[in-house]
Amino acid sequence: MSVELLRQIAVYALTGAGLVFFLAGTLGVVRFPDTFSRLHALTKADNLGLGFLTLGLAVNAERWADVAKLALIWALVLLAAGTVAQLVARSALVRGER
Amino acid sequence: MLAAIVRRTALFATIWIVLSENSAESVAFGLPAVAGAVWMSLRLQSPAHGLRLWRAAALLPGFLAGSLAGGLDVARRAFSLRPVLRPGWVVHSTSLLPGGRVALGGELSLMPGTLAAGCEGDRLLVHVLDCQAGFEGGIGTQEKRLARVSEGP
Structure with a gap:
């Protein structure tokens, strides 16, 4: 098996796994009963989905600069997700959805 | 204080360079963005409680x-x-x-x-x-x- 074929398989497997987690996050938002439980699904599953998507794209990247950019984008989205999740949870709490 | 400014400028400049793929025409946006980020980070997180x-x-x-x-x-x-x-x-x-x-x-x-x-x-x-x-x-x-x-x- 050639290296190129292995690389293609890795790209499809990793981006595929990413899509499965995005689907899980969306299902959680639709199926979980309250705002806080939905936030769990959204932040954790989407974080992992983006992580796998990023890994897959990194395997497919042609330059190290692209890999660095992808890693940085994932890190920045993580920071934003962790912060926004707290803000949404806080505002739901203040509105008395506890 | 000065050491914190230098460290944080280096960090935010690196982030900008990676995101903008080091293109020359993005410098005009990058300089104010980095300066703004350093200023805001010093306001929000004082050098005395910086991060390692x-x-x-x-x-x-x-x-x-x-x-x-x-x-x-x-x-x-x-x-x-x-x-x-x-x-x-x-x-x-x-x-x-x-x-x-x-x-x-x-x-x-x-x-x-x-x-x-x-x-x-x-x-x-x-x-x-x-x-x-x-x-x-x-x-x-x-x-x-x-x-x-x-x-x-």
């Missing part, structure tokens, strides 16, 4: 393992025919500074089964997805690990 990024890097393996476990757990529940959720709240007394609390809250939101909703005084409010899964046991561990990232001996 190399210490934060040591947390990376544990963070990646935790977020993998967290994502898998919530995906399993979302896909299951009858999702098992026993949501509830726990209150965690913390000695972290306000910036550290936000960082802890953000991290907990990506770890298995926990979600922070800010503080009341020095008590962090944490929502737990399943009260019987022992998720809250990880909060103290995460707090101790994070406390080591702040500046200090």
Whole structure:
């Protein structure tokens, strides 16, 4: 098996796994009963989905600069997700959805 | 103060260079963006309580393992025919500074089964997805690990 074929398989497997987690996050938002439980699904599953998507794209990247950019984008989205999740949870709490 | 300005400028400039692929025409936007980021970071996080990024890097393996476990757990529940959720709240007394609390809250939101909703005084409010899964046991561990990232001996 050639290296190129292995690389293609890795790209499809990793981006595929990413899509499965995005689907899980969306299902959680639709199926979980309250705002806080939905936030769990959204932040954790989407974080992992983006992580796998990023890994897959990194395997497919042609330059190290692209890999660095992808890693940085994932890190920045993580920071934003962790912060926004707290803000949404806080505002739901203040509105008395506890 | 000067050392903090130099360090933070280097950090934000690196981020800008990586994101803009080091293109010459983006410098006009990059300079004010980096200057603004440094100014805001000094306002929000004083140099006296700065972060040691190399210490934060040591947390990376544990963070990646935790977020993998967290994502898998919530995906399993979302896909299951009858999702098992026993949501509830726990209150965690913390000695972290306000910036550290936000960082802890953000991290907990990506770890298995926990979600922070800010503080009341020095008590962090944490929502737990399943009260019987022992998720809250990880909060103290995460707090101790994070406390080591702040500046200090």
